Amino acid sequence: MGLNAVVAACYALPVLISVLTVRFFYVLWHSGQSASRPRNTRLRCLIILGSGGHTAEMMNIVTTLQKDRFTPRYYVAALTDNMSLQKAEVYEQSLIQSDGMKTAESAHFMQIYRSREVGQSYITSIATTLLATLHAMWLVIRIRPQVIFCNGPGTCFPLCISAFLLKVLGLGWCSIFYIESIARVKKLSLSGLLLYKLRIADQFFVQWPQLQHKYPRACYAGRLM
């Protein structure tokens, strides 16, 4: 009986691994492909905010988005960053006042554990990175985003990886848009470099032409600031 189970596992495992491998490459290939959809489709958005200049740049994109298409919007920022969500809340409030939209339905605000705080030791970072990744997975499973917008804070990497994993497992599909910060003129940020090299971002934007020459798969469509 025990032997049968082992034999079964021996057959099942390679099959499972091949299926997942094929699926992995299919997802990788399909991620870069654009789709076609009717004008009135609504897409659930995950918008990742970060401290410093990141939020200002991201809010420039959000204010330009067609709010009827890109809704509901889930804003995520690091647990230690109160300023960023506050800015997004102020903007969503202004939408309600001008359009009479209901924010309770269209905008949600969430916080995520950070992998590493500035100055934290490397040994404890292992544990906190694990915690941050699990939390990111939990958030992505809960939100099930169809579109992700990010521009480089450290918190965006575990969230994008989780979303990509869900795609491979066939538990959801989302398009990931990465817009590298305007502060990156000559080199990509670590998050940007990883998402570019691993081809996890469906569309990758840079804000300086010289950076586009260095990373030819990236798009340059002007500056956000």
Added chain:
Amino acid sequence: MAEREHRTVFVTVGTTCFDALVMAVDSPEVKKALLQKGYSNLLIQMGRGTYVPSKVSGDATLQVDHFTFSPSIADNMRTASLVISHAGSGSIFETLRLGKPLIVVVNEDLMDNHQSELAEELAERKHLFCARPQTLGETIRAMDLETLVPYEPGDAKPVVALINRFLGFPVA
């Protein structure tokens, strides 16, 4: 003497700790350079720094004042004739949008110093002047505000249009 026109230099370090910049603007060399350029007031936002600049005032010297944080930094920028800022992109673009002359001072003590990239690129395009704490006096003496080129603000529309096209939305 009391009729002297107020020309304020506003120094901002944002939410960072950048004592090297506060010390630099507090130095006799920089104060003298600012006076020579016709500035009358020096207002320093010192953020998390611990170095407290001296508040001296009187004839033929700069009127110096300082504070740590304030919700009205935008107002300070608006009333300034010259802004000296840390290299954070938030402060840089806020100042450029207001069309104020700007000297960005790069903090060399930061570990991952990618911030100097932005300041240097914008300096090359003549939108601002870029300095280090130890070269600030020299930069002030050598600067010619007439050479600055106004900054044309960016626009998110082309990026959003490409995102819409990728997602398959019909182009309006």
